[in-house]
Amino acid sequence: MESEWLRTFIVAAKTENFRETAEQRFITQSTVTKHIQHLEKELQTPLFDRQGKQVKLNHIGSYFFQQAEKIVATLDEALQNTTSFMNGYTSQLTIGVAPQIANSTLPAIIHTFQQQKPSIQIAIELLKSNEIGEAVHAGKVDIGLSKLTSTRDIHTVVLAEEPLQLIAPMSKRATDALTLLQQETILTHEYAPYWQEVQQVLQQLPSYKSMHIHQTEVIKNFVKQGLGIAFLPKSVIETEYQQQLLHSYSLKEFSHIVSNTYFLTKYVSADIEAFQQVCHTIYNDTKG
Known part of the structure; x- marks a missing residue:
């Protein structure tokens, strides 16, 4: 079972349209059909109900769709982690940040942190301030930099x-x-x-x-x-x-x-504490 078959199937399951799937995947429609046929042969069951040119995900296809998403997510994470390891990174922090902060103090924060902790890979998720607390609580991001506090029970520090x-x-x-x-x-x-x-x-x-x-x-x-x-x-x-x-x-x-700026996190680690300290330093410099 090839990963490209799974990626094609996931898009097809969402769109229930092979032409649209081909456009999104940048492949031909005949290739989409072949990928789905390969999967169905491997699983020994149809994944779609077909009526002429119309396709509709059946109950087995719906179940397999959930499994396929998990498989692809795990594969992508493994590939990303391996690439990071090859590039010398030992860990990663994902930062959920409000646009106002991303366009002002964030570049200085990231630059300083990368100088201090070059082995930590940083990923940035641009979110609205009212979305950041929920993303931290759900574990989608490790750290939130927000202009709003959260109603969730998470660790909150006023940066500025x-x-x-x-x-x-x-x-x-x-x-x-x-x-x-x-x-x-x-x-x-x-x-x-x-x-x-x-x-x-x-x-x-x-x-x-x-x-x-x-x-x-x-x-x-x-x-x-x-x-x-x-x-x-x-x-x-x-x-x-x-x-x-x-x-x-x-x-x-x-x-x-x-105007307050908040540092939000669900848990505290040495990497997160180091990032928080850099944030404090940058905001203190901004006061000058």
């Missing part, structure tokens, strides 16, 4: 409590912050836990308008293009600020509001 910066386009840098807050659209992230506190302060203004955007990088690009202003953590806008791509204000009215 950062002040918010009001950011504006460079073309508006001569305008005072209060005027901007009343004239410009305030762009906010869907999962910004500090937004309610920001709103409470904004309600003291005569008027303001806001727009929800789902990606921090999009928010920053909108601000650069003069399409609004935004409240973001210091670490998230540090690069653009240093490159004078964005103007930044620190407002005393909002100084009590912070």
